[in-house]
Amino acid sequence: MPKTDFTWTREQFHLPDGVIYLDGNSLGPLPQAAAARVAQTVTDEWGEMLITGWNKAGWMAAPKSLGDRIGRLIGAAPGTTVIGDTLSIKVYQALAAALRLAEPGRRIILSDSGNFPSDLYMASGLIDTIGGDYELRTVAPEDVSEALTDEVAVLMLTQVDYRTGRRHDMAELTAKAHAVGALTVWDLAHSAGAIEVDLTGADADFAVGCTYKYLNAGPGAPAFITVAPRYADIAQPALAGWLGHDAPFAFEHAYRPGAGIDRMRVGTPPILQCAALDAALDIWDRVDMAEVRARSVALSERFIAGVEARCSDVTLNSPRDPAMRGSQVAFRHPEAYAVMQALIDRGVIGDFRAPDNLRFGITPLYLSEDDIDRAVTILADILDNRLWDRDAYKQRAAVT
Numbered sequence: 001m002p003k004t005d006f007t008w009t010r011e012q013f014h015l016p017d018g019v020i021y022l023d024g025n026s027l028g029p030l031p032q033a034a035a036a037r038v039a040q041t042v043t044d045e046w047g048e049m050l051i052t053g054w055n056k057a058g059w060m061a062a063p064k065s066l067g068d069r070i071g072r073l074i075g076a077a078p079g080t081t082v083i084g085d086t087l088s089i090k091v092y093q094a095l096a097a098a099l100r101l102a103e104p105g106r107r108i109i110l111s112d113s114g115n116f117p118s119d120l121y122m123a124s125g126l127i128d129t130i131g132g133d134y135e136l137r138t139v140a141p142e143d144v145s146e147a148l149t150d151e152v153a154v155l156m157l158t159q160v161d162y163r164t165g166r167r168h169d170m171a172e173l174t175a176k177a178h179a180v181g182a183l184t185v186w187d188l189a190h191s192a193g194a195i196e197v198d199l200t201g202a203d204a205d206f207a208v209g210c211t212y213k214y215l216n217a218g219p220g221a222p223a224f225i226t227v228a229p230r231y232a233d234i235a236q237p238a239l240a241g242w243l244g245h246d247a248p249f250a251f252e253h254a255y256r257p258g259a260g261i262d263r264m265r266v267g268t269p270p271i272l273q274c275a276a277l278d279a280a281l282d283i284w285d286r287v288d289m290a291e292v293r294a295r296s297v298a299l300s301e302r303f304i305a306g307v308e309a310r311c312s313d314v315t316l317n318s319p320r321d322p323a324m325r326g327s328q329v330a331f332r333h334p335e336a337y338a339v340m341q342a343l344i345d346r347g348v349i350g351d352f353r354a355p356d357n358l359r360f361g362i363t364p365l366y367l368s369e370d371d372i373d374r375a376v377t378i379l380a381d382i383l384d385n386r387l388w389d390r391d392a393y394k395q396r397a398a399v400t
């Protein structure tokens with residue numbers, strides 16, 4: 001008996017008429033309940049309770065309770081996940097904390113060349129700030145395992161490649177990292193809500209991710225951070241903000257980190273975004289990740305087979321083996337930007353990732369087989385008839 005009712009989950013989202021949304025890997029759509037939940041938080045809580053909302057409406061406790069609901073989706077133990085800030089900030093915080101815990105003398109932060117630039121920028125910025133002779137070493141994704149040597153302090157990877165969907169084996173690489181004495185920071189931006197993740201089973205040290213992609217909490221929704229229980233009370237949060245202090249309202253001059261995951265909080269949580277996240281997680285609370293994953297694979301396979309059978313000039317730029325992929329599919333085309341604009345013009349929303357990728361998020365909570373088939377038909381029409389070949393489709397916008 002399946003535990004997830006995908007007809008019900010689809011009804012929980014607002015999708016504009018005529019749109020086939022294949023970009024939930026970049027910004028999830030609006031959960032129907034989120035608009036009212038945010039409005040209620042504005043009028044009933046902020047409007048009526050004013051500052052007493054921090055206590056009366058539970059605003060202060062929200063980052064941890066929301067964190068635990070995300071934790072269930074990524075195999076994190078209760079009490080080890082908290083939300084706040086943006087993902088870039090949480091990458092910095094996790095990496096800084098991991099470096100402090102690393103064996104003295106180790107100087108290498110190991111990552112891969114497919115990592116999302118912001119993660120690499122944050123690592124470089126951190127190295128510039130702390131000085132010392134740290135080095136950010138990036139190798140090809142397939143060479144990561146071999147590059148894990150006893151010089152490595154921290155292995156910092158995004159599990160699922162934002163462009164191609166290629167997926168790292170978290171359990172295997174974490175075990176290898178630990179075997180050479182390194183810590184791990186896993187970025188789950190394209191994993192949380194996309195694939196089954198078992199942080200506890202993989203024995204991962206630190207993990208971070210965002211809530212506006214597959215988790216559907218809206219633009220600018222807060223990120224999350226998970227710290228393994230063995231480090232929860234000894235990790236130094238690096239960004240030592242007052243809400244991570246042991247006693248924020250004692251207003252002490254000296255920083256004392258709070259207990260456990262609380263110390264990874266920094267400043268005031270975004271309560272209106274938390275309301276949207278709460279509504280989004282109401283859907284996830286009723287979903288089984290193994291079933292989401294099975295359906296994601298089935299829809300992705302259907303999409304790839306359809307495109308390869310009917311569309312000329314595109315080549316798959318994602319692993320062919322579904323076990324090696326996340327929940328997104330990329331195809332290359334020399335005019336990918338214009339092709340994507342033509343698709344969007346016809347109601348099929350994916351995105352373009354430089355230099356030549358058409359990227360499609362496959363999100364089972366609100367996509368059907370019929371959506372996939374119609375998207376294939378529209379893409380085939382655009383390619384067969386060169387409908388992309390118009391100046392208007394070649395003007396690059398700020399966000400692609």
Ligand SMILES: *Cc1c(COP(=O)(O)O)cnc(C)c1O
Nearest residue numbers: 086087088116118158162187189
């Ligand atoms: C989406 C994404 C980010 C974005 O970071 P923000 O600070 O939320 O803008 C960072 N890293 C990865 C791997 C991502 O996929």
